[in-house]
Amino acid sequence: MLWEIYILVPRLSLSFTSPTSYISPIFISNNNIKEMVKRIAIIGSGNWGSAIARIIGQTTSQHKDTFDSHVKMWVYEEIVNGEKLSEVINQRHENVKYLPGKKIPENVVAVTDLVETCKDADFLIFVVPHQFVGGLCKQLKGNIKSDAQGISMIKGLALNTGAKSGINLITDEIKSILNIKCSVLMGANLAHEVAEDQFCEATIGYNGTNPEEEIILKKLFHTDSFRISVVKDANTVELCGALKNVVAIAAGISDGLGYGDNTKAAIIRLGLMEITKFAERYYPPSNLKTFFQSCGVADLVTTCYGGRNRKLGMAFAKSDKDIKTLEKEMLNGQSAQGVYTAEELREMLKQNNAEADFPLFIGVDKVCKKEIKPKELIEYLKNHPEHD
Amino acid sequence: MLWEIYILVPRLSLSFTSPTSYISPIFISNNNIKEMVKRIAIIGSGNWGSAIARIIGQTTSQHKDTFDSHVKMWVYEEIVNGEKLSEVINQRHENVKYLPGKKIPENVVAVTDLVETCKDADFLIFVVPHQFVGGLCKQLKGNIKSDAQGISMIKGLALNTGAKSGINLITDEIKSILNIKCSVLMGANLAHEVAEDQFCEATIGYNGTNPEEEIILKKLFHTDSFRISVVKDANTVELCGALKNVVAIAAGISDGLGYGDNTKAAIIRLGLMEITKFAERYYPPSNLKTFFQSCGVADLVTTCYGGRNRKLGMAFAKSDKDIKTLEKEMLNGQSAQGVYTAEELREMLKQNNAEADFPLFIGVDKVCKKEIKPKELIEYLKNHPEHD
Numbered sequence: 012m013l014w015e016i017y018i019l020v021p022r023l024s025l026s027f028t029s030p031t032s033y034i035s036p037i038f039i040s041n042n043n044i045k046e047m048v049k050r051i052a053i054i055g056s057g058n059w060g061s062a063i064a065r066i067i068g069q070t071t072s073q074h075k076d077t078f079d080s081h082v083k084m085w086v087y088e089e090i091v092n093g094e095k096l097s098e099v100i101n102q103r104h105e106n107v108k109y110l111p112g113k114k115i116p117e118n119v120v121a122v123t124d125l126v127e128t129c130k131d132a133d134f135l136i137f138v139v140p141h142q143f144v145g146g147l148c149k150q151l152k153g154n155i156k157s158d159a160q161g162i163s164m165i166k167g168l169a170l171n172t173g174a175k176s177g178i179n180l181i182t183d184e185i186k187s188i189l190n191i192k193c194s195v196l197m198g199a200n201l202a203h204e205v206a207e208d209q210f211c212e213a214t215i216g217y218n219g220t221n222p223e224e225e226i227i228l229k230k231l232f233h234t235d236s237f238r239i240s241v242v243k244d245a246n247t248v249e250l251c252g253a254l255k256n257v258v259a260i261a262a263g264i265s266d267g268l269g270y271g272d273n274t275k276a277a278i279i280r281l282g283l284m285e286i287t288k289f290a291e292r293y294y295p296p297s298n299l300k301t302f303f304q305s306c307g308v309a310d311l312v313t314t315c316y317g318g319r320n321r322k323l324g325m326a327f328a329k330s331d332k333d334i335k336t337l338e339k340e341m342l343n344g345q346s347a348q349g350v351y352t353a354e355e356l357r358e359m360l361k362q363n364n365a366e367a368d369f370p371l372f373i374g375v376d377k378v379c380k381k382e383i384k385p386k387e388l389i390e391y392l393k394n395h396p397e398h399d
Numbered sequence: 400m401l402w403e404i405y406i407l408v409p410r411l412s413l414s415f416t417s418p419t420s421y422i423s424p425i426f427i428s429n430n431n432i433k434e435m436v437k438r439i440a441i442i443g444s445g446n447w448g449s450a451i452a453r454i455i456g457q458t459t460s461q462h463k464d465t466f467d468s469h470v471k472m473w474v475y476e477e478i479v480n481g482e483k484l485s486e487v488i489n490q491r492h493e494n495v496k497y498l499p500g501k502k503i504p505e506n507v508v509a510v511t512d513l514v515e516t517c518k519d520a521d522f523l524i525f526v527v528p529h530q531f532v533g534g535l536c537k538q539l540k541g542n543i544k545s546d547a548q549g550i551s552m553i554k555g556l557a558l559n560t561g562a563k564s565g566i567n568l569i570t571d572e573i574k575s576i577l578n579i580k581c582s583v584l585m586g587a588n589l590a591h592e593v594a595e596d597q598f599c600e601a602t603i604g605y606n607g608t609n610p611e612e613e614i615i616l617k618k619l620f621h622t623d624s625f626r627i628s629v630v631k632d633a634n635t636v637e638l639c640g641a642l643k644n645v646v647a648i649a650a651g652i653s654d655g656l657g658y659g660d661n662t663k664a665a666i667i668r669l670g671l672m673e674i675t676k677f678a679e680r681y682y683p684p685s686n687l688k689t690f691f692q693s694c695g696v697a698d699l700v701t702t703c704y705g706g707r708n709r710k711l712g713m714a715f716a717k718s719d720k721d722i723k724t725l726e727k728e729m730l731n732g733q734s735a736q737g738v739y740t741a742e743e744l745r746e747m748l749k750q751n752n753a754e755a756d757f758p759l760f761i762g763v764d765k766v767c768k769k770e771i772k773p774k775e776l777i778e779y780l781k782n783h784p785e786h787d
Contacts, residue, residue, distance in 0.1 A: 209658055280697040304668075305668060313664040316660065393623065398621075
């Protein structure tokens with residue numbers, strides 16, 4: 012049998028509604044259709060993974076001409092209330108441990124075998140804690156399609172384990188192990204609000220040159236409530252997601268010391284200036300406009316007002332306990348990523364003899380290590396090179 | 400008698416500490432010294448005026464080679480607890496009505512005659528509610544030094560009363576009536592926190608070409624706690640200060656409807672995009688970097704989390720009352736500037752057939768006028784042209 016299907020001919024702009032787009036009918040056989048649609052694998056099924064699975068389930072069902080709506084989600088098997096988590100997800104379509112009360116579409120199927128999840132996939136969505144990325148990629152090496160692409164949703168940095176210590180982008184780690192392209196999705200996206208279909212935005216950073224791929228990436232995530240912009244500046248998008256956590260610790264310290272809105276605004280702004288300087292200097296070219304996307308100012312602001320890094324910074328400024336103790340007491344097993352990112356940044360900036368240019372990044376690490384008192388961080392910032 | 404004084408020879412950059420600056424001794428007589436130093440007049444003595452008077456009193460005493468430390472502050476005379484406000488300020492050095500508990504330096508002298516305050520001044524600092532600017536300038540016309548300069552600290556827009564209705568910058572109103580240059584100072588500056596000497600930043604927008612003037616402007620406001628950057632993009636600085644209030648009403652509406660951090664972050668970002676688009680389109684050239692100053696993202700964020708426009712927007716979304724009623728009930732005689740700015744913007748955008756490009760600005764006016772329900776504003780924003 013022959014299918015008549017309609018292809019939206021790609022344009023350079025990403026608007027789906029512009030009159031310059033046009034629909035072109037083509038005729039194609041049953042088998043070829045199966046080959047053309049893109050298969051998606053979600054690697055991870057925590058809070059954020061489950062929230063994004065709700066979106067991917069929806070978009071792949073909605074765009075069957077573009078995606079195989081049978082989506083596999085890799086689940087690290089756990090026993091929850093005497094049941095296997097993967098079985099609970101496949102039977103009751105809910106991740107009762109990490110996203111209770113929210114329906115995961117039935118076309119998303121939990122799989123516990125990582126290679127089985129990914130072997131046929133065209134797009135691998137990475138949404139796991141950043142320390143697991145290396146290990147998972149090593150398992151996948153040689154077991155995925157040669158033209159597969161990655162999409163990282165992980166906000167953090169990897170420690171460079173090569174000859175030169177310092178930091179690495181998570182996407183660089185994925186790319187180097189798997190030898191594939193890798194985009195990123197970042198934004199002001201608290202998982203439980205995304206799962207409630209509250210209006211929010213996200214930014215995809217894509218560095219390829221294929222306009223069709225851009226459209227596919229946008230289609231894969233864009234829903235009525237979750238609004239996507241695609242920018243060709245993936246490194247900046249990823250850096251925004253990682254570095255904001257350091258700024259949030261400084262914002263929390265200011266809150267904990269009892270300073271008001273002006274001081275916090277100054278800290279957020281100076282943090283933003285350090286993020287831009289870092290991106291421009293160490294990952295050029297970086298487009299200033301990218302910082303106006305959801306991954307930039309929006310995520311930074313949200314994190315500095317509501318995130319767990321800010322919460323930890325605030326508690327730290329108010330107490331005599333050390334960071335590790337507070338992390339255990341307050342974050343229920345989760346880590347405050349900004350603490351580790353600040354440490355890694357300082358190491359790298361020291362090697363580059365650039366500590367004086369980034370007083371906020373450096374100051375946060377010094378406070379966390381109790382080398383200076385929280386209040387001294389504010390003095391550091393009063394003399395920020397931005398004010399010269 | 401001859402004085403030996405030292406002049407810091409101005410450079411193009413604003414750093415005071417850079418080794419490329421150099422000190423040059425010159426010799427000058429007693430009388431000439433008096434002529435060289437700049438005299439400052441502060442027009443206004445409310446909450447913000449009194450807070451800035453604390454700073455001006457400090458900087459003019461500190462830099463006697465640059466400023467006359469005898470600073471006049473125009474006070475609109477009121478009787479407070481049976482005493483004249485001007486006399487209280489001059490005797491007890493405290494504005495007991497608008498900034499109680501905070502010392503105003505003794506070198507700042509309250510004067511109730513506007514022309515007397517300003518006639519000898521080189522710099523006129525405007526810090527009054529925006530609706531009084533026109534009337535005050537008319538009183539000053541012909542009664543000030545011909546080379547005097549204005550500095551506006553007023554966050555708002557003026558209604559154009561000429562043939563073409565629409566909006567005007569406050570500085571344009573000052574410039575056109577007094578025929579003087581006018582800079583602006585804007586930033587994330589809640590007055591009571593500035594008066595407590597909490598660390599904060601501000602941005603001066605200066606459009607002149609004289610590097611010495613830039614240095615003088617910075618010197619006039621820059622203290623250990625109040626940190627100044629000067630940018631040559633005064634219109635953008637002023638627009639940031641005025642337009643943020645509209646975004647804050649939208650942020651308040653989102654809070655009032657019970658939406659979370661993601662939605663609020665999206666609203667703040669989309670608002671920022673409309674502010675940049677407005678500045679670039681109607682007041683070019685506008686430098687994208689200016690939005691990274693305190694007047695830009697920092698002030699926007701502070702206002703959207705803590706200001707009275709946000710508070711009013713939140714109450715409005717939760718109640719059946721109209722804006723005027725809520726303003727009376729909640730703001731103790733003050734107005735929520737964003738409501739009026741949104742109305743003026745809509746009128747102007749309508750004339751320019753550009754309403755579709757600014758759904759947030761237009762939507763806020765529609766909500767305030769009860770043409771649409773608060774919830775519909777969120778739907779407007781989901782379909783923002785930014786997402787195309």
